[in-house]
Amino acid sequence: MPPGSGLDFALTEEQELLRAEVRRFAEERLRPGLAERDRSHELPVAVLREMGEMGLLGMLVAEEYGGAGQDPLTYCLAVEEVARVCPSTAVTMSVTNSVCQWPIQRFGSDELRRRVLPELAAGAEFGGFGLTEPGSGSDAGAMQTVARRDGDDWILDGQKAWITNASIGKWFVVLARTDPAAGKRGISAFVVGREMPGFAAGAPEEKMGLRASVTGSLFFNACRVPASHLLDAEGQGLRIAFATLDHSRLGIAAQAVGIHQRALELALAYARERVQFGVPIVEHQAVRFTLARMATELAAARTLTRHAAALSERSPEAGRLASEAKLYASEAANRACFDALQIHGGNGFSEEYEIARLYRDVRVTTIYEGTSEMQRLVIARHLLAG
Amino acid sequence: MRIELSEEQLLLQDTVRRFAAEVVAPRAKEIDESGVFPREFFARAAELGLTGVAVPEQYGGAGMDVVSYCLVIEEISRACASSGVILSVNNSLVCDPILAFGTEEQKREFLTPLAAGEKIGCFALTEPEAGSDAAALRTTARRDGDDYLLDGSKVFITNGLAADVAIVFASVDLSRGHKGITAFLVPMDTPGLTRGGHQYKLGVQASGTTELFFENLRVPARYRLGDEGQGFRIAMATLDGGRIGIAAQAVGIARGAFEEARRYARERQQFGRAIAEFQTIQFYLADMAVEIDAARLLTWKAAWKKQQGGRYSLEAAQAKLFASEAAQRVTNKALQIHGGYGYTREYNVERYFRDARITEIYEGTSEIQKLVIAEQILRA
Numbered sequence A: 001m002p003p004g005s006g007l008d009f010a011l012t013e014e015q016e017l018l019r020a021e022v023r024r025f026a027e028e029r030l031r032p033g034l035a036e037r038d039r040s041h042e043l044p045v046a047v048l049r050e051m052g053e054m055g056l057l058g059m060l061v062a063e064e065y066g067g068a069g070q071d072p073l074t075y076c077l078a079v080e081e082v083a084r085v086c087p088s089t090a091v092t093m094s095v096t097n098s099v100c101q102w103p104i105q106r107f108g109s110d111e112l113r114r115r116v117l118p119e120l121a122a123g124a125e126f127g128g129f130g131l132t133e134p135g136s137g138s139d140a141g142a143m144q145t146v147a148r149r150d151g152d153d154w155i156l157d158g159q160k161a162w163i164t165n166a167s168i169g170k171w172f173v174v175l176a177r178t179d180p181a182a183g184k185r186g187i188s189a190f191v192v193g194r195e196m197p198g199f200a201a202g203a204p205e206e207k208m209g210l211r212a213s214v215t216g217s218l219f220f221n222a223c224r225v226p227a228s229h230l231l232d233a234e235g236q237g238l239r240i241a242f243a244t245l246d247h248s249r250l251g252i253a254a255q256a257v258g259i260h261q262r263a264l265e266l267a268l269a270y271a272r273e274r275v276q277f278g279v280p281i282v283e284h285q286a287v288r289f290t291l292a293r294m295a296t297e298l299a300a301a302r303t304l305t306r307h308a309a310a311l312s313e314r315s316p317e318a319g320r321l322a323s324e325a326k327l328y329a330s331e332a333a334n335r336a337c338f339d340a341l342q343i344h345g346g347n348g349f350s351e352e353y354e355i356a357r358l359y360r361d362v363r364v365t366t367i368y369e370g371t372s373e374m375q376r377l378v379i380a381r382h383l384l385a386g
Numbered sequence B: 001m002r003i004e005l006s007e008e009q010l011l012l013q014d015t016v017r018r019f020a021a022e023v024v025a026p027r028a029k030e031i032d033e034s035g036v037f038p039r040e041f042f043a044r045a046a047e048l049g050l051t052g053v054a055v056p057e058q059y060g061g062a063g064m065d066v067v068s069y070c071l072v073i074e075e076i077s078r079a080c081a082s083s084g085v086i087l088s089v090n091n092s093l094v095c096d097p098i099l100a101f102g103t104e105e106q107k108r109e110f111l112t113p114l115a116a117g118e119k120i121g122c123f124a125l126t127e128p129e130a131g132s133d134a135a136a137l138r139t140t141a142r143r144d145g146d147d148y149l150l151d152g153s154k155v156f157i158t159n160g161l162a163a164d165v166a167i168v169f170a171s172v173d174l175s176r177g178h179k180g181i182t183a184f185l186v187p188m189d190t191p192g193l194t195r196g197g198h199q200y201k202l203g204v205q206a207s208g209t210t211e212l213f214f215e216n217l218r219v220p221a222r223y224r225l226g227d228e229g230q231g232f233r234i235a236m237a238t239l240d241g242g243r244i245g246i247a248a249q250a251v252g253i254a255r256g257a258f259e260e261a262r263r264y265a266r267e268r269q270q271f272g273r274a275i276a277e278f279q280t281i282q283f284y285l286a287d288m289a290v291e292i293d294a295a296r297l298l299t300w301k302a303a304w305k306k307q308q309g310g311r312y313s314l315e316a317a318q319a320k321l322f323a324s325e326a327a328q329r330v331t332n333k334a335l336q337i338h339g340g341y342g343y344t345r346e347y348n349v350e351r352y353f354r355d356a357r358i359t360e361i362y363e364g365t366s367e368i369q370k371l372v373i374a375e376q377i378l379r380a
Helices: A013-030 A034-040 A045-053 A072-085 A087-107 A110-121 A180-186 A237-273 A285-311 A318-349 A354-366 A372-384 B007-034 B039-047 B066-079 B081-101 B104-115 B174-180 B231-267 B279-308 B313-342 B349-360 B366-379
Strands: A006-008 A126-130 A146-150 A153-164 A169-177 A187-193 A199-201 A215-226 B002-004 B121-124 B140-144 B147-157 B165-171 B181-187 B193-195 B210-220
Touching: A006 B279, A013 A045, A013 A072, A034 A354, A045 A087, A072 A087, A072 A237, A072 A285, A087 A110, A087 A126, A087 A153, A087 A169, A087 A187, A087 A237, A087 A354, A110 A169, A126 A153, A153 A169, A153 A187, A169 A215, A169 A237, A180 A187, A187 A215, A187 A237, A237 A285, A237 A318, A237 A354, A237 B366, A285 A318, A285 B002, A285 B279, A285 B313, A285 B366, A318 A354, A318 A372, A318 B279, A372 B231, A372 B279, B007 B039, B007 B066, B007 B081, B007 B349, B039 B081, B066 B081, B066 B231, B066 B279, B081 B104, B081 B121, B081 B165, B081 B181, B081 B231, B081 B349, B121 B147, B140 B165, B147 B165, B147 B181, B165 B174, B165 B210, B165 B231, B174 B181, B181 B210, B181 B231, B231 B279, B231 B313, B231 B349, B279 B313, B313 B349, B313 B366
Parallel strands: A126 A169, A146 A169, B121 B165
Antiparallel strands: A006 B002, A146 A153, A153 A215, A169 A187, A199 A215, B140 B147, B147 B210, B165 B181, B193 B210
């Protein structure tokens, strides 16, 4: 990597403006009805359409395909601000932007990009990513879904599980075995549409958190996919999946940072108001020190995430840094929500307080798009290489 | 936002890394055991401009930026934490306040030889009964014509055994609390000043830490740094900067321990294979690397903020708290990876483990950092 012009920790004026705009939008449009949507498992589709109009659902896609052509750091800032208010909306946004549109733009043919990306980038349709199966989570290479060639088409059979946007998505990047004898090198990536014959989406799962996001299974029953919907070449599927995850982990790290930020705000506000032993509990040293730790870990998580995003696609270290950011930010956000709930005492256990929902929402950040354990393996592989 | 070192910074990092490998590392074990202050190291560091990294050239410094200073302290501490803190004190706690608060005459007389490394400085704030509660210090300064007469004592003074100049904090009026505290530039050969002996410690053995005693110590008024009563503010502002140096030191110690552990894990065979192939060891290494990277970024961020001007107390306290705690965990895991060998003096890792401990204590304990951080976030 060529030397830079020195360190600059500041955001650009455009980035600051966008961040402020997204924060205002999230407060005005996503804050109202948050608790109700969590209870009723309702995705705020109308607000997502508005986000599409703002360019927030096709941030990483080039303008010629209808996207906003933003850099990964700017994308992370937007995810962080959305997650600070509604983590469910943030993951919906992250999935369509990052694990769906990014690999299509990166590995799809020009024709495929023109067919699929404009409606996704505009937010008129949502995208998803089908890698995980009931029997293969961290061990993605053990997937069972198969695709066999039939003339100009591929025929897919199998099932995917835990797919964000399953029942609302129109386009999915789906991984399947095209050469069962070739093991991990026999996996290919396809763009599958919900209107293709043999495709079905399952009902939304009941989840502990992120209840206002949609998660479900995808079923392929002799699902016919045109050969032009293959990404890159046959056998490149896992490489595409891992490159995609290297990138998308930035969005999950940013989501965790947004949740962490909110947990700190809630804890600070509660500690200032709540009086025990004749003083606001923020006057008690144990509470102050907990707040100081939350703020310090937030600074670390945010800086790791932004640094990884700024170097994304530009440095051989980018993959390791994205894993470091995702690992640290998700674990720190979990600690922050735990501590923020503890500061709330019994009230924190009540769903009347926002921290209870955040505590449920944050839990998945150390699991999806690569568990903490998988991040550690990825990081260790980089550290021990060469 | 872009965190990439400039060409000059990369060059400096490379130069200091080589200097550390050739000059500092070979003597690290020896001075840890003897506790002898490494004067020769200080002199050679001076030749490279490392004794006054961020001091302008007109005052004998290298005229570089605060991030460059962090690079220097990290590289030196990676080889030898004693050497790291010796430089950190001279740069941050001695040169910095003279540059910020000194008169032109004081800069010429004191700063120039200190930054050039012709003289060694120390910072005398802590007393037996005034550690975290620095405002409770009991050393007094009594005006006597054109001079002040200082009486009292200081403890835990890094570089104290070797220093030529001390910045001494004393009260001109104990009844005024922290508003009576005043800073003085004191040549160490002034009659009435005596040093204690070598203080045996858990780690950073060669940092020349000792006590200082003042008895009717006569200091001319022109050596007063800042105004009467300004001393506490000078001390706190100075420690903000010092914390960046200690954070960089902690990063260096942690990195040294991590690199040794990674090498050992690749070589050490158990159960028929290198222990680096066991998942637990891999996970230890991954967690260590994440903490080191995060600590370094926070340290650089504080340094960048300081360079920009304006307040950076929050960033410096966060960097120091995070980096010092990370250094405890990283050196502990590094020792664990080494097993029984790690507990012996044959390997460097036990030294890193001992040296890391002080970073959570000096220049403000972790508890003081948390107080500072809480105050800052509650103000917002």
